[in-house]
Amino acid sequence: MEDLKSAMEEHMEQMADLVQKFSAELRTGLRPAYDNFVGFFHAIDWKEPWLMGLMGFHVVLLLLTIFSRKNVNFQMCLFLLALAGVYFAENFNRLLSENWKSFAGQNYFDPSGVFLSALWSGPLLVIAILILVNTLFSLCYLIVRWKKAELRHRARVARKQD
Incomplete structure (x- = not known):
């Protein structure tokens, strides 16, 4: 005790x-x-061309996500590509850390991958979350439409039986 x-x-x-x-x-x-x-x-030297290109890529991907919000199949492809980009970020970081002298002024690619996580994976995850939320709203809308159709069908069947 x-x-x-x-x-x-x-x-x-x-x-x-x-x-x-x-x-x-x-x-x-x-x-x-x-x-x-x-x-x-x-x-970070934000005037480096490859960083401006990376930011432009994320802006284009975000705009593509917003403008394709009605096309669920395309959104799912974007979702999977964004998650694949996050999944392969470690390999991407290793590749970039070995070849940084050919495109960057300094080595941003540390072994823990903080830089790449912040500037590559972070925006991709935000885009993936936006796609996921849009998909959930679309599914909710479809469930409401389906339930309304089901209730109309039941009402018709009930009228025919009376």
Whole structure:
């Protein structure tokens, strides 16, 4: 019984420490995250042609996603391509880190892939989420249409039986 009691007290102390650390982080606010973002943003030379091309690619893909929102099959192809791009980001990062001198002014491609995750995978995931939300809305609309048709059919059958 004493072992259980000491284990519970130890657990409560650990939880209190975690709560104190978490509250201390909340008190510091978002300033450290903001500082990290600003440092990341300023470390990149945004005038490099390949970066402008990458941003243009994401803008074109986003516009294509928006304008094709009524075509579910095309949207599913875009969805799968976006997710495939995220899936192969690690291989893509390795390839780019080996050949960065041929197209970039500095090596942005660290082994952990932070840069590529932020500028390649992040926008692709946002586009995939937009496609997913659009697909869910389309499915909800189809379910409503189907249920209305079913209710009209039942009403016709009921009128014929009366």
